[in-house]
Amino acid sequence: MRFILNGSRVSLDVSSSRRLLDVLREDLRLTGTKEGCGEGECGACSVLIDGEVVNSCLVAAGQVDGCSVVTVEGLALPDGKLSPLQQAFIERGAAQCGICTPGMLLAAHALLEQNPRPSEDEVRVGLAGNLCRCTGYTKIIDAVLACRT
Amino acid sequence: MPDVAYLQPRDVADAVRLCRETPDARPLAGGTDLMVMLHAGTVRPRALVNLWSLRELKGIRRADGGVEIGAGEPYSGIIASPLVGEHCPALVAASRTIGAAQIQNRGTLGGNLANASPAGDTLPVLLAADAVVVTDRRTIPVAEFFIGYRKTALGTGEIIVAVRLPAGARGVRFRKVGTRAAQAISKVVLAVNRDPARIALGSVAEVPLRARGAEAALARGDVEGAVAALASDIRPIDDVRSTADYRRAVAQNVLEDLLDASPRR
Numbered sequence: 001m002r003f004i005l006n007g008s009r010v011s012l013d014v015s016s017s018r019r020l021l022d023v024l025r026e027d028l029r030l031t032g033t034k035e036g037c038g039e040g041e042c043g044a045c046s047v048l049i050d051g052e053v054v055n056s057c058l059v060a061a062g063q064v065d066g067c068s069v070v071t072v073e074g075l076a077l078p079d080g081k082l083s084p085l086q087q088a089f090i091e092r093g094a095a096q097c098g099i100c101t102p103g104m105l106l107a108a109h110a111l112l113e114q115n116p117r118p119s120e121d122e123v124r125v126g127l128a129g130n131l132c133r134c135t136g137y138t139k140i141i142d143a144v145l146a147c148r149t
Numbered sequence: 150m151p152d153v154a155y156l157q158p159r160d161v162a163d164a165v166r167l168c169r170e171t172p173d174a175r176p177l178a179g180g181t182d183l184m185v186m187l188h189a190g191t192v193r194p195r196a197l198v199n200l201w202s203l204r205e206l207k208g209i210r211r212a213d214g215g216v217e218i219g220a221g222e223p224y225s226g227i228i229a230s231p232l233v234g235e236h237c238p239a240l241v242a243a244s245r246t247i248g249a250a251q252i253q254n255r256g257t258l259g260g261n262l263a264n265a266s267p268a269g270d271t272l273p274v275l276l277a278a279d280a281v282v283v284t285d286r287r288t289i290p291v292a293e294f295f296i297g298y299r300k301t302a303l304g305t306g307e308i309i310v311a312v313r314l315p316a317g318a319r320g321v322r323f324r325k326v327g328t329r330a331a332q333a334i335s336k337v338v339l340a341v342n343r344d345p346a347r348i349a350l351g352s353v354a355e356v357p358l359r360a361r362g363a364e365a366a367l368a369r370g371d372v373e374g375a376v377a378a379l380a381s382d383i384r385p386i387d388d389v390r391s392t393a394d395y396r397r398a399v400a401q402n403v404l405e406d407l408l409d410a411s412p413r414r
Contacts, residue, residue, distance in 0.1 A: 127249075
């Protein structure tokens with residue numbers, strides 16, 4: 001299978017029925033994508049496929065053949081600096097234990113791409129598929145709102 | 150998870166052939182149910198037949214005064230569709246209650262039907278709308294589609310291609326009761342239509358079902374009778390999400406509310 005991963009071409013010989021999550025973490029060693037529940041409830045394994053946020057635990061690896069996949073490792077700017085969204089998460093205290101953070105960043109990134117000026121309600125809906133057990137969400141929502149353009 | 154073969158059909162006809170010729174093959178669409186069951190080992194197919202990339206299964210178009218939705222069209226496409234918004238706003242409302250963005254970007258009507266969960270959120274809407282399931286070989290009214298717990302009328306290798314909503318789907322109203330707004334599996338789902346009289350529910354029996362006694366009362370214009378009859382049309386159970394008593398009481402309250410029959414308390 002071939003796909004674009006964080007902007008680079010990848011060609012892999014793996015069983016296509018495996019979960020994209022496992023191929024990312026185990027074969028490609030991109031461990032920024034986390035496994036939480038493994039059943040599509042928590043959003044910790046969120047990645048972007050062709051710009052849309054999905055749970056990588058629910059995607060068969062073969063289903064991304066020919067697609068573009070972005071993980072948290074691909075969010076930083078080309079010069080290696082953190083993206084404004086990542087920077088805002090740090091500055092606003094939007095990360096505590098960190099398990100939900102990669103998924104939150106990707107869901108927020110997808111939201112801001114589709115809707116550069118979301119309301120607070122729209123941010124809450126956009127992040128409703130990502131569970132956080134530390135922050136109470138307030139700081140996360142503040143960080144996303146700070147990145148409106 | 151033992152190795153499962155992964156087959157990529159060129160089109161629907163090829164998918165049907167692969168499903169027929171491969172022992173124990175399961176069609177895979179957005180994976181929101183099937184990938185969970187595969188990983189947990191509760192289903193053990195020998196092969197997956199990937200439908201997600203088939204263009205024939207995507208898209209939303211006008212059909213016979215109503216609308217036809219490709220079986221592989223994700224909920225996000227249904228939510229964004231002005232055509233579905235016009236012809237069946239209840240289906241848009243139901244789609245919005247399913248998971249959140251991640252699930253709405255992958256979950257499909259075809260998958261919701263084939264998985265046949267009694268808690269499938271779109272299924273009462275499809276029942277109340279008199280929707281028709283279009284497969285590779287025939288059409289099946291949704292009212293005849295669910296034949297037992299997670300059992301459907303689909304034959305071997307039969308693939309759902311689209312769902313047709315007739316013109317009357319516009320009047321359907323929908324309500325889901327869950328523990329929270331997002332990411333909740335429903336305790337009770339209810340969809341009603343006034344004309345023709347349709348009352349359909351999820352999470353209150355082993356299948357998504359139409360409440361025939363309540364419908365008969367509603368057809369006579371007897372709203373109070375419909376609410377009363379509902380109690381014996383459904384057969385809810387106690388489980389991890391709720392209790393039978395709660396579900397029966399809430400189903401009646403929600404029906405009363407959707408029919409706008411309750412005195413304002």
